[in-house]
Amino acid sequence: MVRLLIAVCAAAAAVGTSAPAAAAAPVARAACPDPGPGQLRCLTTYTPGATRALADGPVGWGADDLASAYRLPAGAGPDTVVGISIAYDAPNLEADLATYRAQYGLPPCTTANGCFRKVNQQGAAAPLPTVDIGWAIESTLDVSMVSAACPSCRILVVEGNTPGFADLAETEDTAVRLGAKVVSNSYGAREGGASLAYASHYQHPGVTVVAASGDSGFTAASYPAVLAATVAVGGTSLARDPDSARGWAEWAWEYGGSGCSAYIAKPKWQHDTHCGKRTVADVSAVADSLAIHSTDVGGWLPVSGTSASAPFVAGLYGRSGRAGVAQPADLYAHASQFVDVTTGHNDPSGAGKKCGGDYLCVAGPGYDAPTGVGVPNGLSGF
Template identity: 85%
Template sequence: MLIALCAATIALAPAASAAPAPRAACPDTGPGVLRCLTTFTPGATRALADGPAGWGADDLASTYRLPAGTGPGTVVGISIAYDAPNLEADLATYRAQYGLPPCTTANGCFRKVNQQGGAAPLPEADFGWAVESTLDVSMVSAACPSCRIVVVEGTTPGFADLAETEDTAVRLGAKVVSNSYGSREGGAQLAFASHYQHVGVTVVASSGDSGFTAASYPAALATTVAVGGTSLARNPDSPRGWEEQAWTYGGSGCSAYVAKPKWQKDTHCGKRAVADVSAVADGLAIYNTDAGGWLPVYGTSASAPFVAGLYGRSGRAGVAQPADLYARAAQFTDVTAGNNDPVGGGAKCGGDYLCVAGAGYDAPTGVGVPNGLGGF
């Protein structure tokens, strides 16, 4: 069985005493089986009295100049594996902290189903993927407080199961579907490519968390909006009040399988280049009961659902496709600093735009980061 990658990485503050060593949420089960890449430090969280650890919904609204108000009631689908038993309650805590309106099963805003679309039975629970789910719904909420959320839980992270969650989300009304997982691109996954293309639906996927490397599936599909990651910092001297650079671990790559789309004009990648657009992936605050409370998380598994929420809020979800980002590139804030070569600082790609941010399009950050909703 082939298993898809979960793109989030959890980084927790060290405990007062000697902190346990970080560990992978998903063990390496050997050749032929992929795993999620979530890592976490057990037992290290921050109490609410200290404030949520990481960037919150208010920070994201400020840095990306989101309009006042809540937005339309677009249905945003979340494709995910396994069950997150405390998902609705954890989302309620997040939304209350940042003054966002309730999103519950009772008011019709929140829905969680299995991969066939049924309320029961739900898949077995999994800690690492549950944190991923919590991150996804929190980021959609930060981007579009009024969007309705349907979470479709796959029985396993296998390619076939996650492909079915995609179809089910669309069948249940999603106009944009977020996929915070990935795997190293290969021929086997491409058999499921059609599930990531639906008329009247915008599909968004994480670019990966391994820096400049082989392109990540399903982000490498020409039908998906591939979302890279940035690191965010306050800068009172900047007109925005913020500054961003390419996140060191954000994924970028050049597809070995998918033909160059006509709307991509970069010259050093003969096939599909990843990513298309980006947003902060470095240190987002979420609340997760099983992890012990508020914690910062890292990954393009944060930037992808945030961008999905922006599509939902824009009113163009379903109409907008990857090509539109390039046509509207001037409406994004260009990211011109940083790279996603953790060891070589850009040497891995020879200082090229494939792993080093610069003026105009670059693979780590795409056309740039949101500046309001005009680019979507």
């Protein structure tokens, strides 16, 4: 909160007493700044000043839209524990989650009813880490997307003291120790020796680990998504299409991450030919313009990032009843049960120029790196 107040005061001072100028259009920005060495960055983009009051309602895709687009089943599902690995504290997280769930008619998920739990990286309810508004927006997005995917799942949020490799690795272990069968990670860093030293913390027998593929388009593969034991989730853009049988159109999100690892050996279940090592991503879901409610920035706002698609997919694993059993290889074995995304690219500089029009950054029939095997079509693929 202190960081936010400083920014607001600085902006006010810059205005001065001159005659008012025409207001500039709000500009989207990353919720979390580029990290320093040994740190990871949350993968959420939002637009300051684009919030709406509670009475005005959401802007962006909501839980009902996602249920329609991905043909999610009606009725209650299992109460799988979905872990959220995150940095810093989000003080209004439970209240914002309550607002989101009430808006979309989802059952309450609270500390009191045992559905919601928030702990520090050692697993204790207190003391919690310091507050960071950017990471708080990320936390709010995470719990909202898990809720949209699996309203019956229990949510365990484990907050690291910092976004450092070691602290977030500990949150992963703590989430597993406290019963999570699937753990979502909405952060990333360029793969390399320093990050890969913590790879073992993202591999636990009987647990499905999910991570965002990144928000920088086709580039160096993102850790921890690049790990062979991790389900790497890419991003798409979504639109209603009443003329189609599905009722929706979907294409590769322009900023969704994909990459070819420089370090991780090719898993035996990956058979694409233009990357000799691990290719990211494995699967995808919408990452563009999701509605959340954040008290920290003033209400409802649309956010984007593969840090939306990753917890959504984590929630689908929880709802499928196969969390902990399912691993990345299963997605490829069940590829026909996903909706293949065949259009779009994740090269903001041009339509696939960055990879020469290759499947590594351009969506097409079958597997491609921006969207993986495709997007969910119910729960059968999980």
